[in-house]
Amino acid sequence: MHADPGGPFLIQRLDDADAPAGPVNAAGPAQLSLLDDDAPRWVWRSPRTYRALLAAGVRVTRAHDVELVERLLVAAAGRFGAPHGLAAASARLAGLPEEPDPPPEADDEPPGLFPSAAPAGPETLAAVVAVHAAQRRTLAGNPRLALLATAESAGGVVAEEMRADGLPWDADVHDDLLTTALGPRPAGYARPRRLAELAADIDAAFGRPVNPDSPAEVLRAFGRSGFELPSTRSWVLKKVDHPAVAPLLAYKELARLHTAHGWAWLRTWVHDGRFRPEYVVGGVVSGRWATRGGGALQIPRAVRGAVRADPGNRLVVADAAQLEPRILAAMAGDDALARAGGREPDSDLYAGLAHELFGGSAPDGRAKAKLAVLSAIYGQTSGDAGVHLALLRRRFPAAVDVVEAAARAGEDGRIVRSWLGRTSPPAAPGDEVPARARARGRFTRNFVVQATAAEWALVLLAELRAALHAAGDPARLVFFQHDEVLLHGPADGAELAAAMVQDAADTATRRLFGDTPVRIPVPGRVVTSYAEK
DNA sequence: ACAGACTGCGCC
DNA sequence: AAAGGGCGCAGTCTGT
8 A cells, every 4th residue: 555645545455475466546545444344454655654544534454564664674684774764675675776764754744855755656556565575575484573573563553543543631730730830821931930939049049140950050059169069960969968959959840840841842742632742663772662752751740640531531551560570581481580470460570579589578678679670681780789680690590691691792792682583783883892892781681671571562552452443442542651551432441441451461471472471460540540540 | 043962850 | 879771852051
């Protein structure tokens, strides 16, 4: 399929060998919806194609996204970061020089603005068909990568649908939250009242005007008061005994709220009761999503009360509990670690681990166990981390081996791969310098776990979306953030939808790891507001 | 005047 | 309490 925004949809049927099995046809939205009743696997160029379809009112059951898959295949072939756009992929097939990828188009940009972009219309369709066939040949020999390609494509579908549906956002509640914290909305670009008061308190404490938004000025002001500080980070300031500290900390927190998620944000990003961020599938090298604009993956807790279900509806908020250590246990086949994570839906892995490592009654056992696990996954070396990690290694050697092998690979300048085959970037020139090599070791150590967790979440999303779709959409996916999903739908279907999340999670675990004792709890709570516990 | 680096902090 | 992995964004600072 090929869809120019607003233009005709060009479609062509493929046979079992992925070759054209008929002529190119132009189809309208109604015809496309009818064709989807047979649940074909649609093949298209990029999530943009689906954006155009959704705009025309067409939703599909499943798809293969050529550009998303091409990026996976290019990296897997050892050419991380090489162009993966349709034009480049098409040129590679033809043995021609690759064209660089065009820059991402703005939403309202007419197609074809960039001369280097792929040709429009039937030629684009032919390129999609040819590149898809080549991709399928490559994937035929690699079932794990094929699963990843399917999940990545499904991610593109979910991302565009979530953007089209939007996250329910109550601007009045948001405005009330801001007014309570900052004072009334100021005219123009003036400081809100509360910030102005705190700035005055800061000036008074230093005995002269100091711009609290300027770290350099704040450092100089403390210097004159006899405090030489390494930075103005809040945890540094908290240790300083000076009257400016309290108003400065309060100012920083509120200024952050004002600039990042204040009235300007609200006006820019929330329309008609919906927040519609643009999700960038695979935007992070680990396979996590990024967003473009709106900071959707950093919605602070302070404004989550503004995320409210429509009247008569509910939100289902579900996040995977201690996802990364459980993923590590599954990857490593470390049944001891899996058992420590427990099998109950609400089991606490760190508590179970504390029992295993320190016995039941050790003080701070849970905190120490958590530190040990984070050391293993992030490569932390400071404080007691090394001691706790050694303990972890003795009890769970299989799990620790997985991350330490990844760390060694990174330090040696080699690449690593996730469980399904997402490939890390290669070492850069200069990475053999010891400090850089250690940093790269920490990166690859984390990559194997974070990237596998990301693909598990992607498979969960795909399964959940398919199950919801098949059940007639008792709820819609409206938000996804690394290990957390939000659903929105009628109140009477919310409990069912919450149960479907755990089912999708269990299916994802089996799809990736087969028969494993690892269980990943994804408890869903049915709420009216995202801020509710 | 504008671009890019840097700082600091929100989220996972 | 602090510091390990991954981001995006707003504001200041610096260089041209």
